[in-house]
Amino acid sequence: MDLKNQVIKQAKNLGFDLISFSNLSVDDDTKKYYLNWLKKNYNASMQYMEKNIELRFDLNKLFNTYKSMIILSLNYYQPTQKDNLGENISIYAYGRDYHKTIKGKLKKIINFLKENNIKARGFTDSAPILEKYFAEHSGIGWQGKNSLIINKKLGSYFFLAEILTDYDFGQKELATNHCGTCRKCIDACPTGAIVADKIIDSNKCISYLTIEHKGNIPKEIKLNMNDLIFGCDICQQVCPWNKKVKLTKEQDFNFRYMDIQPKDILKLNEDDFNKLFQGSPIKRAGYEHFISQINRISK
Ligand code: SF4
Ligand code: SF4
Structure with a gap:
């Protein structure tokens, strides 16, 4: 089995639902769109989104030896609870903090890559990475009108995580948009x-x-x-x-506040x-x- 398929197999075994690959470049339209969004103050008080713009647009500036990104998604879907705290909070917050759960999983893939002499670093919301852009450009899903990434089988209730590597895993195709006339x-x-x-x-x-x-x-x-x-x-x-959409298989995300x-x-x-x-x-x-x-x- 080649390295790419070994990574896919390992990520699946760890419970990731979708695994894809992208190069690190960001297109000009996306840069314009992001800058325009900031200009309109749509980031509200999230000033960290105004920082490291150059890095967001060109990850090579920070990680100049990296060539590829592995993009992973983890389903967190479960039905909305009734008659308890679950009615008032987003289902992504029903169980354990996903940063903790995903970090442990990423570490295992990174260790595997390192054993194969590949430099690798993992992120989940922890670096200035335009993750929706890379998710769309690697075919994980399209960006819906609600701005979330949607996959035909998985819907949109999933977390994204990334691993940067100095191994070239190639590029998958851009996802096609299926919002149509829906609003x-x-x-x-x-x-x-x-x-x-x-x-x-x-x-x-x-x-x-x-x-x-x-x-x-x-x-x-x-x-x-x-x-x-x-x-x-x-x-x-x-x-x-x-x-x-299917229920999450990740027990960490089970509802805790019945x-x-x-x-x-x-x-x-x-x-x-x-x-x-x-x-x-x-x-x-x-x-x-x-x-x-x-x-x-x-x-
Ligand atoms: S954009 Fe979505 S998450 Fe934000 S208020 Fe509207 S419905 Fe809720
Ligand atoms: S436009 Fe329709 S299909 Fe697209 S994200 Fe919104 S609700 Fe989903």
């Missing part, structure tokens, strides 16, 4: 955050507002945030490509909160921010 995500977004095809204004997006935003939320938006307190899946829930209501969390002090959400993405939002979101829906 269900645009129509369903309660805050009007999808301002154009594939363009999200983070200032209006519930995911950003409930996770990263630390200040006040404008009243007109607050009124339309439903009862969401950590993330938002609405533009995924309505997408036709998510109607027949008997907990948001109001129960209001009774916790910070230590109890940290214990309850140990290892969860919710812990990253911080006690005060999470409590403020629960207070918002309790009024």
Whole structure:
């Protein structure tokens, strides 16, 4: 078996659902699109997105010996819970923090590559990599109007991770777009955050507002945030490509808060909160921010 197929086999054994390969170049249209998005302040307070622009556009500037990217996806889909905290949070936060789960898996692939004298470094949201661009250009899926990567079989409920290597794995084909005339995500977004095809204004997006935003939320938006307190899946829930997706096989992502209501969390002090959400993405939002979101829906 050649090296590429050995990597694919190992990644499948580790539970990754899709594995593909790309070179490291970014096209000019994507650069223009990204700069325009920043110019309009659609990144809101996420100033880190304005940093390392040159590196985002040319990974060789940082990793000049790397030639290829391995792109991996891991399904996290499970149905939305009813009558507990699961109703109020995005399903990506139901179980263990995906950064931790994916990091362990990447390490195994990286060790295998190193044993074969290949230099390799893994990332999951941890470097200025335009991961949606590479996912689309390696055929993992197309970027839907909701800006998420969609695969015909897997839908969009999956995490992306990347491994940069100095071995040339070649390039797969660009994914074709299957949104067609559909605009269900645009129509369903309660805050009007999808301002154009594939363009999200983070200032209006519930995911950003409930996770990263630390200040006040404008009243007109607050009124339309439903009862969401950590993330938002609405533009995924309505997408036709998510109607027949399979359950995740990753046990780390299993829902952990079966008997907990948001109001129960209001009774916790910070230590109890940290214990309850140990290892969860919710812990990253911080006690005060999470409590403020629960207070918002309790009024
Ligand atoms: S995550 Fe929610 S608020 Fe953000 S674009 Fe999708 S539907 Fe709109
Ligand atoms: S809801 Fe429709 S337009 Fe939106 S991402 Fe899915 S297929 Fe594309």
